[in-house]
Amino acid sequence: MNRLSHCLSILVLLVEIVHAQDSFVVDTKAQWETWNFPLGTLNIEVDGSITPVRFDQPFNAAPDSPLFTHELRAGAQRGGVWKAGSNLAAASLIIDGDTSTYWQPNPADGADQWWIEIDLGRMVAVGEVRLHFPDEAGARPLRTFRVFGSDGKFQSIADDVFTFNLIGGTTKRNEETLVAFPVAFGEATKRVIRLGQSDGTTAANTAFAPLQYIRIVADAKSDQAALAEVEVMSFGQNIAGETMARGGLIDDQGKGRASAMIDGDVNTFWEELNWFEAGQFIAQWQWDLGAVYWINRVIFVAFQESTTFSRPRILRHRLLGSDGSLKPSGETDFDVLFDFPDPAGWHNPQPITYLLRPSRPLRHLGMVFGGSSSGAIAEIVAVPTGYVAEVEMRSDFIKIGERPKVFRTLEWDADLPPGTQIRAQTRSGSGLDEGNTYYHRKGHEVTEDEYNALKKRWKGDIVPYIRPSADWSDWSNDYLFSGQEFLSPNPRRYVQFRISLKSDTPTAAPTLRMLRILYTDSFLNGAFGEVTPKEARAGEAEDFTYRLQPDFADGDRGFNRLRLDTPSQTALGSLTIRIGATEIEPLAVELTPDSVVVALPQVVRRQAVQIDLRVNVFENPYAFNAFVGHTDDMGFWQQVDPMGRSATTVFLPEVPAALKLIDKIAISPAVLTPNGDGIGDRTEVRFAVLKTDAPVDVDIYSLDGRLVRSLAGGRGNDGFLVYTWSGDDALGRTVPPGIYVVRIDVKAQTDVEGVSRIVNVVY
Numbered sequence: 001m002n003r004l005s006h007c008l009s010i011l012v013l014l015v016e017i018v019h020a021q022d023s024f025v026v027d028t029k030a031q032w033e034t035w036n037f038p039l040g041t042l043n044i045e046v047d048g049s050i051t052p053v054r055f056d057q058p059f060n061a062a063p064d065s066p067l068f069t070h071e072l073r074a075g076a077q078r079g080g081v082w083k084a085g086s087n088l089a090a091a092s093l094i095i096d097g098d099t100s101t102y103w104q105p106n107p108a109d110g111a112d113q114w115w116i117e118i119d120l121g122r123m124v125a126v127g128e129v130r131l132h133f134p135d136e137a138g139a140r141p142l143r144t145f146r147v148f149g150s151d152g153k154f155q156s157i158a159d160d161v162f163t164f165n166l167i168g169g170t171t172k173r174n175e176e177t178l179v180a181f182p183v184a185f186g187e188a189t190k191r192v193i194r195l196g197q198s199d200g201t202t203a204a205n206t207a208f209a210p211l212q213y214i215r216i217v218a219d220a221k222s223d224q225a226a227l228a229e230v231e232v233m234s235f236g237q238n239i240a241g242e243t244m245a246r247g248g249l250i251d252d253q254g255k256g257r258a259s260a261m262i263d264g265d266v267n268t269f270w271e272e273l274n275w276f277e278a279g280q281f282i283a284q285w286q287w288d289l290g291a292v293y294w295i296n297r298v299i300f301v302a303f304q305e306s307t308t309f310s311r312p313r314i315l316r317h318r319l320l321g322s323d324g325s326l327k328p329s330g331e332t333d334f335d336v337l338f339d340f341p342d343p344a345g346w347h348n349p350q351p352i353t354y355l356l357r358p359s360r361p362l363r364h365l366g367m368v369f370g371g372s373s374s375g376a377i378a379e380i381v382a383v384p385t386g387y388v389a390e391v392e393m394r395s396d397f398i399k400i401g402e403r404p405k406v407f408r409t410l411e412w413d414a415d416l417p418p419g420t421q422i423r424a425q426t427r428s429g430s431g432l433d434e435g436n437t438y439y440h441r442k443g444h445e446v447t448e449d450e451y452n453a454l455k456k457r458w459k460g461d462i463v464p465y466i467r468p469s470a471d472w473s474d475w476s477n478d479y480l481f482s483g484q485e486f487l488s489p490n491p492r493r494y495v496q497f498r499i500s501l502k503s504d505t506p507t508a509a510p511t512l513r514m515l516r517i518l519y520t521d522s523f524l525n526g527a528f529g530e531v532t533p534k535e536a537r538a539g540e541a542e543d544f545t546y547r548l549q550p551d552f553a554d555g556d557r558g559f560n561r562l563r564l565d566t567p568s569q570t571a572l573g574s575l576t577i578r579i580g581a582t583e584i585e586p587l588a589v590e591l592t593p594d595s596v597v598v599a600l601p602q603v604v605r606r607q608a609v610q611i612d613l614r615v616n617v618f619e620n621p622y623a624f625n626a627f628v629g630h631t632d633d634m635g636f637w638q639q640v641d642p643m644g645r646s647a648t649t650v651f652l653p654e655v656p657a658a659l660k661l662i663d664k665i666a667i668s669p670a671v672l673t674p675n676g677d678g679i680g681d682r683t684e685v686r687f688a689v690l691k692t693d694a695p696v697d698v699d700i701y702s703l704d705g706r707l708v709r710s711l712a713g714g715r716g717n718d719g720f721l722v723y724t725w726s727g728d729d730a731l732g733r734t735v736p737p738g739i740y741v742v743r744i745d746v747k748a749q750t751d752v753e754g755v756s757r758i759v760n761v762v763y
Helices: 003-021 088-095 258-262 448-453
Strands: 023-026 042-044 050-052 069-072 075-078 080-084 115-132 145-150 165-169 178-182 191-195 209-218 229-234 249-251 270-273 282-302 317-322 335-340 352-369 373-384 390-394 405-415 420-429 432-440 459-468 494-503 511-521 526-532 542-551 559-565 576-579 582-584 588-592 595-604 609-615 626-630 633-639 662-668 683-689 696-702 707-710 713-715 721-725 738-747 752-761
Touching (some): 050 494, 069 115, 075 080, 080 088, 088 115, 115 145, 165 178, 191 335, 258 270, 258 282, 258 373, 352 373, 405 633, 420 511, 432 448, 542 559, 542 626, 595 609, 662 738, 696 721
Parallel strands (some): 191 352
Antiparallel strands (some): 023 511, 069 075, 080 115, 115 178, 115 209, 145 209, 249 282, 270 373, 282 373, 282 390, 317 335, 390 494, 405 511, 420 494, 432 459, 542 609, 559 626, 576 582, 576 609, 662 683, 683 721, 696 707, 696 738, 713 721
16 A cells, blocks of 8 residues: 555544544644655644744754764765774763763773764764763763864775864863863855844854764873763754755756755765856756745855865855745746855855844745856755744645535634744545556656557556546635635545645744534535636626536435626526526525525426526636525535536637727716706716726826826626716815816736726816
């Protein structure tokens, strides 16, 4: 059984448990763990509550070093305490996070064997190394020692040989239980660039060294010598290495080399040459972190071949950042965070530290370079602070029942401190398609027939899939509050949830405790609709026929109420209703500017229902959405699905080609006589707006351009926009006789259109 099928089985079982309550609830740790979300971004507690992960600064990189694996000349190597000259069995105790346990070198071993070495498993930007010693009977601090560090750069093409630099050591007999050494070698070649001002809550220290190995060497033997704990302190946790596991991506325009910058290995690197585009800023790579983090530090470590004569360097570039917002084109909307000038001369900086003060919510980073070469980048360090700024979690496809259900409301229970929010969306469907995806051995997808025709040696993997059937909806709009009416199509058998936990500050985060969807059995197994004709002219009354065909199954209640959304108010005399071939007299009809609601004289189960009506259409395209209901449940409507693609949609062919947004303008009467006799005391400005639902302003001006009054109005029953003027100014005073200008302005996203007309005031 694949993972998705397993998850569906679990969720179906849970539905059966809660079916009697007509609700589906997610509120346990086991349930949440079946959801998909970026690795390492959420804490799921035993009680079922969920909170975004908090990143504290500084960060001790030693305890989790065994979680990392890297390649050596000799093969794969797991991080941790990997070497010790003496008592290797107890060596791991120096990174177990417990200062009450310790490593003691064997007193019988020579002084040259009293050493121990930590492999951090990846390169870490280390700012300080702290050594904790016990001081109790049988275990005393090391008295004389030195601490060394190496970045893990291979110094041999055949062997695992590294260069170690001195970090610090004792200058007199040590009696302390805590000794700390700042790590600051190589500072002369580093560059630190700041964006913004510190808020005073975060240390401004920038000194560090890129290190992977820490070696502690005793300079002399001492009685009962022991080492309890080694803390390797970085500015914060580097989230670069887990990018792919979180569902993120780093891409250098498809060249496939950028991942070398986030693999934790200074022996691999990324570099790009653009000999023919010197001087231009060329987009080189973009990095999706997989979630939105509050980032306050980004470090780039340059690459240095051991045999290269010139210094390692990173050349002129721009650093870009985005919180994930999109441009109208759908592309990521990047801001320029920093401009790094062309390094001059021999002293090109090696590591570059970018400090963001205050921290900034970032989902994407990018780099563009302005020269013919980028220089070489070995590693990127991205340091978050506080809670994850925004993380999205998505359920699998959840089967609520064998029969379609009417989903009524979506509810949740959450703690929302100021500056935090929960965004929820749903989509729904009637089924899932199962099948296989076939791959050629070279990695590209082929059809089943093509796969079967391949020789055995060219056949790749066959990967099973479960995916939504064609009737699944897109994601709904955001639910604005718990208990809101379900926003995705109904009735359906399956539902899927997408939840975002978001904070506007790194110091607070929402906590989600429960998600619940309330549902009932549907009136019908399904219902399908179609409208004719499929085309109309904008703003002109047109006769339409809407046909509804029930899909009845045993146990269905049927329906005796019907609602049809309309683009304008239906002309009452045009409304006729048929059940089957028989015209019927409805029990009641309610007409509004945007719908018609009909109470039927009988319960309909299998017979088709036809509605004839006359309306004006302005929106292109316009979908006639229909719903069925029952007097047993007056508060709910079951949605009717289109019989096919665009089956309930009407198009206005002339609208896309129209050059104007404002059409069919009428001012009646054109001569206004505001003398209070009830004849011509006010004029009506009537018009249609095409291709947009943008805001509309209607104003009255004098001939010298002075604004007299802004008019109030709105959409009339026939769908036209209607604004009235009684011949008064903004203060309610009757204007002098004369000629006035009516100005109509539509402020669309891509254009502003205005139309002027004349109205005369006479009395």
